Amino acid sequence: MNTTLKTHVLACFLMVWFCVPTLAFAADEDGCVVCHKYSGLARLDQKTGQLRLFYVNYDKFNNSVHGKVLCKNCHLNLDVIPHNNAKKVDCSTKCHVKEPSKDVEFSHGNLYAEINMSIHGKGTKDNPKKFSTDMPGCTDCHLNTVYKPVQGFDQDPGISRDTLRRCIGCHTEEDWATRYYQHFSHRLHRSKTALETAKLCLNCHQDEQMMARHNLPATANYRDTFHWKGVLYGDKNAPDCLSCHAPIGYSVHSLTSMHDPQSPVYRTNLQSTCASVDSTQQCHPGAVESFATGKIHQTEAGFDEKVAAFVKGDPVLDGVNLLERKRRYESQIESEGIDTAAIDATERFQRKVYLLVKYIYTLLITVVIGGMLIHQLMDFYRTIKNRKNH
Amino acid sequence: MTTLESKELPKEIVRLNKSERIQHLLTFVTFVLLVITGYMLRMPEEWVVKLGNWGEPVFYYRGIIHRVCGVLMIATGVYHVVYLVASKEGRSFGKDMIPVWKDVKDIIHNLAYYLGRRPEPPKFRRFDYREKAEYLALVAGTIIISVTGVLLWSEGYWSKFVLDLSIMIHGMEAILATLAIIVWHFYAVHWKPGQFPMSKVWIDGKMSAHHLLEEHPLQYEQLVAEGKLAPVDETEDPKHGETGQRKGFGRRMGELVSLCSLLFCIVVSVLLLRLLYFSSTSTSVDTPETLKTSRFADYVAPGVAKKTDTHFHNVDDTVKLVIAEQPICVTCHGTLPHGKSPDIRSFLNMHNYFMSCEVCHVRRADVKGEIAYFWYDNMTEEQVTEIDESKTGNYGARLVPVATVNGETRRLDQPANPEFIKEYLKQKEHLTPEEQAEAKVILHKDMSRKPIQCVECHRRDPYIDYVAVGYSKRRAESLYRTEAADMIERYMEFYLPTMFDPNSTKKQKMKKLEVEDRSTN
Numbered sequence: 001m002n003t004t005l006k007t008h009v010l011a012c013f014l015m016v017w018f019c020v021p022t023l024a025f026a027a028d029e030d031g032c033v034v035c036h037k038y039s040g041l042a043r044l045d046q047k048t049g050q051l052r053l054f055y056v057n058y059d060k061f062n063n064s065v066h067g068k069v070l071c072k073n074c075h076l077n078l079d080v081i082p083h084n085n086a087k088k089v090d091c092s093t094k095c096h097v098k099e100p101s102k103d104v105e106f107s108h109g110n111l112y113a114e115i116n117m118s119i120h121g122k123g124t125k126d127n128p129k130k131f132s133t134d135m136p137g138c139t140d141c142h143l144n145t146v147y148k149p150v151q152g153f154d155q156d157p158g159i160s161r162d163t164l165r166r167c168i169g170c171h172t173e174e175d176w177a178t179r180y181y182q183h184f185s186h187r188l189h190r191s192k193t194a195l196e197t198a199k200l201c202l203n204c205h206q207d208e209q210m211m212a213r214h215n216l217p218a219t220a221n222y223r224d225t226f227h228w229k230g231v232l233y234g235d236k237n238a239p240d241c242l243s244c245h246a247p248i249g250y251s252v253h254s255l256t257s258m259h260d261p262q263s264p265v266y267r268t269n270l271q272s273t274c275a276s277v278d279s280t281q282q283c284h285p286g287a288v289e290s291f292a293t294g295k296i297h298q299t300e301a302g303f304d305e306k307v308a309a310f311v312k313g314d315p316v317l318d319g320v321n322l323l324e325r326k327r328r329y330e331s332q333i334e335s336e337g338i339d340t341a342a343i344d345a346t347e348r349f350q351r352k353v354y355l356l357v358k359y360i361y362t363l364l365i366t367v368v369i370g371g372m373l374i375h376q377l378m379d380f381y382r383t384i385k386n387r388k389n390h
Numbered sequence: 391m392t393t394l395e396s397k398e399l400p401k402e403i404v405r406l407n408k409s410e411r412i413q414h415l416l417t418f419v420t421f422v423l424l425v426i427t428g429y430m431l432r433m434p435e436e437w438v439v440k441l442g443n444w445g446e447p448v449f450y451y452r453g454i455i456h457r458v459c460g461v462l463m464i465a466t467g468v469y470h471v472v473y474l475v476a477s478k479e480g481r482s483f484g485k486d487m488i489p490v491w492k493d494v495k496d497i498i499h500n501l502a503y504y505l506g507r508r509p510e511p512p513k514f515r516r517f518d519y520r521e522k523a524e525y526l527a528l529v530a531g532t533i534i535i536s537v538t539g540v541l542l543w544s545e546g547y548w549s550k551f552v553l554d555l556s557i558m559i560h561g562m563e564a565i566l567a568t569l570a571i572i573v574w575h576f577y578a579v580h581w582k583p584g585q586f587p588m589s590k591v592w593i594d595g596k597m598s599a600h601h602l603l604e605e606h607p608l609q610y611e612q613l614v615a616e617g618k619l620a621p622v623d624e625t626e627d628p629k630h631g632e633t634g635q636r637k638g639f640g641r642r643m644g645e646l647v648s649l650c651s652l653l654f655c656i657v658v659s660v661l662l663l664r665l666l667y668f669s670s671t672s673t674s675v676d677t678p679e680t681l682k683t684s685r686f687a688d689y690v691a692p693g694v695a696k697k698t699d700t701h702f703h704n705v706d707d708t709v710k711l712v713i714a715e716q717p718i719c720v721t722c723h724g725t726l727p728h729g730k731s732p733d734i735r736s737f738l739n740m741h742n743y744f745m746s747c748e749v750c751h752v753r754r755a756d757v758k759g760e761i762a763y764f765w766y767d768n769m770t771e772e773q774v775t776e777i778d779e780s781k782t783g784n785y786g787a788r789l790v791p792v793a794t795v796n797g798e799t800r801r802l803d804q805p806a807n808p809e810f811i812k813e814y815l816k817q818k819e820h821l822t823p824e825e826q827a828e829a830k831v832i833l834h835k836d837m838s839r840k841p842i843q844c845v846e847c848h849r850r851d852p853y854i855d856y857v858a859v860g861y862s863k864r865r866a867e868s869l870y871r872t873e874a875a876d877m878i879e880r881y882m883e884f885y886l887p888t889m890f891d892p893n894s895t896k897k898q899k900m901k902k903l904e905v906e907d908r909s910t911n
Binding site for chain 1: 425435438439441443445446448449450452503504505545546547548549550551552554555557558559563564565566569570571574577582583584666667701702703704705706708709711723725726728729732733734735736737739740741742743744782783784785825
């Protein structure tokens with residue numbers, strides 16, 4: 001070890017020793033927190049204007065699922081300051097944490113491969129998908145989740161000392177045992193609520209422009225469903241996107257197109273997906289076959305949308321574009337050789353009936369209530385006038 | 391007719407008997423509860439989100455109450471049918487409710503009366519066309535809404551098309567019913583002059599002979615002719631609705647409540663109409679707001695729309711620099727103004743969180759008078775003597791240079807010419823580029839040409855006396871001995887020997903630092 005390096009190590013040591021409460025920053029071996037604890041350590045990307053935030057709340061990090069992973073294990077090439085060589089974080093990197101069951105280096109590589117095979121995959125370098133930047137990366141959905149230990153009816157949130165006692169019998173190092181206890185108990189429950197999940201998916205899927213790029217209908221109308229209302233109120237039994245698109249038995253990382261026979265929302269699989277017999281949630285067990293027919297996420301520029309566009313001052317043509325887009329979407333389905341003609345004929349008819357009833361009702365309400373209002377106003381006027389004359 | 395006889399005759403009739411009042415009460419209570427629990431599914435999303443943890447139980451009981459009330463309403467309907475068939479009064483009620491040709495003539499007559507073409511309103515029987523229409527609408531509405539409700543309840547047996555249709559009709563019928571109740575029924579029994587603040591028929595069931603004569607003259611004439619009702623004595627009875635006595639407290643309260651209900655119902659009606667005509671836009675309030683309302687995001691960093699709300703590393707509120715009275719620099723330059731020097735820009739921005747721009751950008755030598763540094767609270771702008779060092783830069787206060795000239799002190803972060811700045815900000819958009827440039831020169835005239843450099847503070851003999859401004863001795867030492875100084879030293883000695891080297895061209899340096907796509911997202 002040369003002198004410079006020694007000074008360097010000493011400086012690092014002093015840095016940690018002097019400036020930081022030893023306990024909290026125990027795992028910050030490289031002293032990253034010395035700078036990254038400042039919430040103002042940020043800048044605007046000079047090319048995109050995007051905010052680049054380099055602040056890390058170390059208490060939260062330390063208590064998170066990645067709390068034991070060194071910064072440099074995910075953020076490669078940090079060895080110079082400023083970190084002008086830092087590589088984009090790749091979650092498939094082996095991060096030098098050994099998986100205790102197998103004693104091999106841990107990585108998210110398998111999930112990475114899985115999602116790349118799915119409809120959300122970005123494609124390969126040689127054969128990238130169209131608009132691959134629209135596709136979600138790991139951090140678009142995942143945060144470095146902070147541990148939320150199990151909480152039950154008879155238990156305060158936190159670590160059950162009683163349960164932990166059983167681990168420590170064999171795994172005598174309490175720190176280690178606590179960490180793994182938290183890891184397991186954390187994985188036992190969902191890190192995102194149904195509302196958070198739905199909003200996450202909607203971030204992209206209700207963006208009409210983005211969906212149009214991929215010839216998909218925007219699913220904003222999920223918000224009009226009873227499913228969404230339940231989710232919004234926090235009903236634990238209410239289905240979010242994953243309850244149907246990745247129910248028990250399917251992986252959220254390998255979502256496929258609804259036209260793929262493997263998909264849980266493929267038309268022949270829908271009945272069992274709606275019944276959801278494998279899940280702890282009992283959704284629609286015993287529902288008849290026709291219950292699970294038709295499109296859940298419809299798009300159609302209705303009367304209300306056109307009027308809304310008109311009132312808002314948007315060109316009314318937008319509504320027509322929506323129809324145009326739908327036609328494009330349908331023609332694409334046809335060009336892919338998917339036989340939708342049979343179901344589409346009935347569905348189109350049903351949709352027409354539905355819209356007709358809706359328009360008739362809207363008209364009925366307008367005429368009836370409008371008429372009533374005029375009648376009552378005249379009555380009011382005449383009654384007042386009469387009473388004055390008396 | 392002798393006095394004795396007329397005393398024996400009743401002066402009022404039973405308009406609604408006990409059974410009918412119970413039916414009305416049941417319909418009223420279930421209707422109101424059904425409306426509330428039903429529209430809870432259509433109310434603005436931000437209201438629902440505010441319920442927080444209460445949302446789940448509220449949603450659960452909402453469903454239960456809606457179903458229980460639905461069943462009760464159907465049961466009331468059945469009870470009513472039985473009443474219509476089985477009891478004598480019911481049969482008479484049913485018979486009198488049947489629309490007849492006279493009703494059509496009455497409508498035309500009454501409209502002509504409203505328009506001033508006829509001097510008197512038509513003479514109505516026991517039920518006028520308004521009441522008959524309302525009754526029939528209630529019957530039809532109850533059937534439609536009950537059937538669709540039961541279909542939705544037994545969803546597993548029906549196709550999605552049937553359910554889609556049912557849910558739409560159920561909602562539409564609810565809008566129609568609620569609006570009709572407000573416009574038609576509430577007006578007739580609450581707000582109509584003469585009934586205001588409320589007709590009491592639904593409580594005691596009685597209607598005075600006078601009132602009957604006014605509203606249902608044919609029934610009145612018939613009852614009087616049959617000797618079942620005392621005729622109205624115009625000389626004795628005060629005019630209906632004008633009791634001649636002073637209004638009591640109770641009545642005044644009743645009027646107030648009735649007026650409030652009118653306002654409330656107007657608001658409800660507007661909301662319902664919005665729901666009817668603009669349902670898809672009115673309910674989705676929680677869309678990616680900025681994206682929908684402005685195209686700003688399309689131009690700035692396209693493709694980031696999908697980003698989750700939070701940073702991967704769970705940032706907290708401290709990243710938002712909150713200063714109650716924003717300094718003028720921040721107004722134009724924002725909280726992250728440094729972007730030019732790729733090597734140090736984030737470090738420079740970090741300093742913004744605990745010091746004003748003038749600490750570095752105004753050199754003491756360039757300002758007249760004595761300069762001292764003080765901490766000022768971000769919210770109150772009061773001087774703070776102590777900072778909590780454990781809060782790593784988030785002291786809630788910032789360091790500001792203060793100049794003392796001839797005994798007068800001035801905070802350097804407060805502009806000497808605030809009026810000029812105000813005027814400039816107001817007119818900025820109308821100024822020509824040349825004028826703007828001129829203004830900017832004046833605005834920045836107090837700024838030093840070369841700001842304070844990193845090493846000027848982070849060294850043994852720093853530009854600012856840390857202990858004097860309130861840092862602990864240990865912290866002051868750490869600022870030049872360990873963390874910051876050490877790093878700056880590393881910059882210069884180990885990694886970037888050209889960093890502060892004036893001989894190296896800026897171009898070279900930038901080239902070295904600007905490595906393509908250093909983003910980590």
